[in-house]
Amino acid sequence: MxxxxxxxxxxxxxxxxxxxxxxxxxxxxxxxxxxxxxxxxxxxxxxxxxxxxxxxxxxxxxxxxxxxxxxxxxxxxxxxxxxxxxxxxxxxxxxxxxxxxxxxxxxxLQVVPQTNEVGRATALLVGIFDAVRRSGLDRIRLLEPGASAGLNLLVDHFRIGRDTPTGWASGPADSPLRLERAVIGAVQPVDYTIVSRRGCDLAPVDPTTEEGRLTLTSFVWPDDLERHERLKAALQVAAHHPVTVDRSTASEWLDARLSEDAGHRVLTVVWNSVTAQYWPPDEQDRVHDILSAAAGRVPLAQVSMEHVSSEEHQGAQLTVAVSVGSGDPGTFEPVRVATVADHGVPVNVLP
Known part of the structure; x- marks a missing residue:
């Protein structure tokens, strides 16, 4: 064709x-x-x-x-x-x-699209809740291949959820970024602590610079004012909490990071959103093999928000795979948790 x-x-x-x-x-x-x-x-x-x-x-x-x-x-x-x-x-x-x-x-035209949609932090949070509950571990090392500017690595600095007597909310109450009514369906929030965070990208963007902020803003559609407001708020958070985003392929970077000691009773969460679909097939295979091997050694979760080609019109699928490092990587299988709009909100949690 x-x-x-x-x-x-x-x-x-x-x-x-x-x-x-x-x-x-x-x-x-x-x-x-x-x-x-x-x-x-x-x-x-x-x-x-x-x-x-x-x-x-x-x-x-x-x-x-x-x-x-x-x-x-x-x-x-x-x-x-x-x-x-x-x-x-x-x-x-x-x-x-x-x-x-x-x-x-x-x-x-040589510059690849760099949006770094922070609405997707809602999907990450739902995935973290699920991974913490299933693993029994609440201290997290967060890794993100395809991180762009790394804004979603700051998920614990965003206020997500509703501050109501019957609702739930996670993150600082005074956060500049508030993602309210971003989840549809029942969620079981849990406490967690991110002990370290890091990302990689083929072309990282530094959100603490004028150039980086300009790049991210230019890729947001001009009439989508909510996305612009979310990005502005996330950039305020990033200015006070800079993160490291290395220049690397996903497979090389994950192989190196997952060979490092995460610490005692720390769950490594590998988070990827609408990025795996752009990896060449051999890169997808390498990432899969690296994660499967690591799942047999260390407590590991993969929180993935990606499109399924046959269901692209239905939005992205949020899946979570969890292993407690039991030596059996065969248990590291993704479970579908929610469907997600392209820009991250809303997250429709499955029954």
Missing amino acids: STPTLAVQFRDHAQQMRGLYRFLLTHLADDWESGGVVREICRDWEAAPAESLVQLRLLARLQRLVLTRRARELGSYYPNLGGSADYRNSWPAFRTVLAEHVQELRDA
Whole structure:
């Protein structure tokens, strides 16, 4: 089967969006087909598979121009910047900006999408509750391959849940980031302590720098104001609680980390969210083998939020596998705990 043209990929993605980005993707597709400036910007990507998400790379760099005030004339169309102008007549202005920044936009297509959705911390927390309850261990070493900026590693610094007499809540009451009503269904909260945390990524983002914050912000859709607010709040937390994200492949990094001593009665939790699907098949196999081998040696849990290809329209699946290091890695099997929206909320806990 041949790879869909970029115009087809742009239009397919437009159907998942609304507002400004749906409008822009449709016009970007038209311009590509007519041999316009978009064809020039994307000329090295015409055979790119859909999972490369060329459209998101282009839209992010375009938003970056607006965020850095080098395309001031477009700011009125971006709701996250307070813009409320009618975008339906904006294509000539956008096309002019594209033509003025061809080389910069071409170069920016090398930057892979980096959203680091902190709403997914809710899924991680539900998975931690399950892993702690099943293992009987409440001290956690948290590891995240594909961590991007590592924001979800700060899950215990976020306020998640509802502060009501009949509800539950976890995390500091004064946290800048509050994920309320983010879980649908029954949850059994437990106490836990993260004793260490670390992540890896092929292209780590440092959220304590202006460059890092700009990169993360540029990949959030401009009309999704809740996601922008969540990111701003998480960046405040990260400024006070920086985490280490190493530059590495998942398999090499996990092999090294899982060879280290986690400490007495510490449960190692390996957390991955919407990242394993982008690993090559041989990398997926290596990660699986490394985790299976480690599960026979040390207390280990894998909390995974990933799409199942046959059920992609139903959201991601949250699964938890737990082993107490009994020497039998065969017991390390994932159990489906919940379904999760792409951006992490809500988490629908299974009965």
